[in-house]
Amino acid sequence: MKTTLETRNLFGYRGGPIRLTTGSVANSPRLANNTREYYNGADMKIRAAALLLLLILALTGCRTQNDYYVVGTDEQKEELRQLFTLLEDEPRQQSQMVLIEEIAGYLLQAGYPGRMRTFLTTFVERNPDHPYNAYFLLLVAKQYRDSSPEMSRHYYKRVVSNYADLTVNGTSVHYNALRELVRLTEDPKERLRHYHELVDRFDDKLDLGATYYFMARTHEQLGEWDDAYADYKNFLGYPETEILGAPHAREQIIRRVEFYDSSKNWTMDSLDRLVATIKNALWRQDANLLLRYRADANFFAMSWEQEETDFNSQGPFNIGIFLQRSRVRFAEDIDINSNAREAYLRTWGWSHRIRTWYLYFRRVDFPADPDINGDWEWAGIFFGDAL
Numbered sequence: 001m002k003t004t005l006e007t008r009n010l011f012g013y014r015g016g017p018i019r020l021t022t023g024s025v026a027n028s029p030r031l032a033n034n035t036r037e038y039y040n041g042a043d044m045k046i047r048a049a050a051l052l053l054l055l056i057l058a059l060t061g062c063r064t065q066n067d068y069y070v071v072g073t074d075e076q077k078e079e080l081r082q083l084f085t086l087l088e089d090e091p092r093q094q095s096q097m098v099l100i101e102e103i104a105g106y107l108l109q110a111g112y113p114g115r116m117r118t119f120l121t122t123f124v125e126r127n128p129d130h131p132y133n134a135y136f137l138l139l140v141a142k143q144y145r146d147s148s149p150e151m152s153r154h155y156y157k158r159v160v161s162n163y164a165d166l167t168v169n170g171t172s173v174h175y176n177a178l179r180e181l182v183r184l185t186e187d188p189k190e191r192l193r194h195y196h197e198l199v200d201r202f203d204d205k206l207d208l209g210a211t212y213y214f215m216a217r218t219h220e221q222l223g224e225w226d227d228a229y230a231d232y233k234n235f236l237g238y239p240e241t242e243i244l245g246a247p248h249a250r251e252q253i254i255r256r257v258e259f260y261d262s263s264k265n266w267t268m269d270s271l272d273r274l275v276a277t278i279k280n281a282l283w284r285q286d287a288n289l290l291l292r293y294r295a296d297a298n299f300f301a302m303s304w305e306q307e308e309t310d311f312n313s314q315g316p317f318n319i320g321i322f323l324q325r326s327r328v329r330f331a332e333d334i335d336i337n338s339n340a341r342e343a344y345l346r347t348w349g350w351s352h353r354i355r356t357w358y359l360y361f362r363r364v365d366f367p368a369d370p371d372i373n374g375d376w377e378w379a380g381i382f383f384g385d386a387l
């Protein structure tokens with residue numbers, strides 16, 4: 001007679017049968033009891049060995065995981081090992097933040113930005129409730145800023161959308177993220193949302209003049225002209241603001257706002273008709289007709305050497321008085337230097353120390369109103385012969 005006992009291997013799976021022969025161990029109560037005691041003792045030893053092996057594997061895995069981030073020179077490696085040891089033993093979350101920031105800094109200094117990002121994002125994934133996770137992801141976003149703007153924008157959005165704000169080193173994490181988002185975001189609608197959140201939450205930290213200027217330009221991208229000019233007017237309320245790369249921005253916006261607020265009833269859709277009307281007024285010395293088609297906004301009178309932005313070129317100028325005292329003549333055709341957007345009409349005989357004037361016409365650039373955009377206006381006068 002044969003009796004079969006089943007055993008389990010190291011990990012608890014059923015192994016092959018051990019066959020006991022009748023008349024030997026199987027028929028001996030004492031030996032059978034000893035056999036059971038033997039197998040029970042062996043099972044306990046196997047279980048203990050398994051637990052010890054699992055503990056060794058776990059400890060080895062942790063050490064290997066940290067070793068992935070121990071890079072750089074021998075000195076940097078030693079510093080990183082010490083920082084990881086301190087981090088594992090540090091219970092205070094603020095102190096953990098400092099240690100994590102130092103580790104990230106060492107990884108960057110050693111030339112491993114990818115491992116720096118992996119270290120921070122892995123920590124956030126494994127510690128979802130850590131109060132400084134927004135700051136850790138901000139560091140990731142900053143590191144991506146130059147190499148991958150799309151990934152940088154992704155992490156900045158996560159910081160603002162998924163985490164409460166916090167202050168690190170005296171600066172709001174959300175404030176830093178929003179400032180970068182308005183720079184990195186291409187979609188104008190989304191960019192405007194970031195601008196509005198910045199103004200609503202952090203107006204005391206902003207150059208509001210510059211912020212309104214760029215908000216106005218973003219509204220223009222969307223064709224939201226009334227909102228654009230409202231923000232341009234807000235921009236003009238901060239005279240100390242200077243726009244980097246646009247030194248004449250203020251003068252330009254002043255002229256644009258003036259045109260926006262004007263009646264705009266002096267424009268004509270045809271250059272030929274406008275020039276013919278001005279010629280008729282000059283010939284008849286009709287000051288009222290001449291003034292009727294002179295631009296009410298941004299009209300200038302200046303020498304060829306001056307700039308239109310020159311304050312003196314925009315002063316009061318009563319052309320009607322000069323017309324009544326003069327016998328003005330004009331060229332039959334517009335000047336040869338005219339083009340599709342600008343035109344010049346030479347006139348002479350003015351009762352002025354400079355007797356030759358060029359009347360200047362230009363196309364209206366005002367997409368806010370398609371009915372007049374592209375029309376022509378008489379916009380100014382150049383004194384003297386053309387240079």
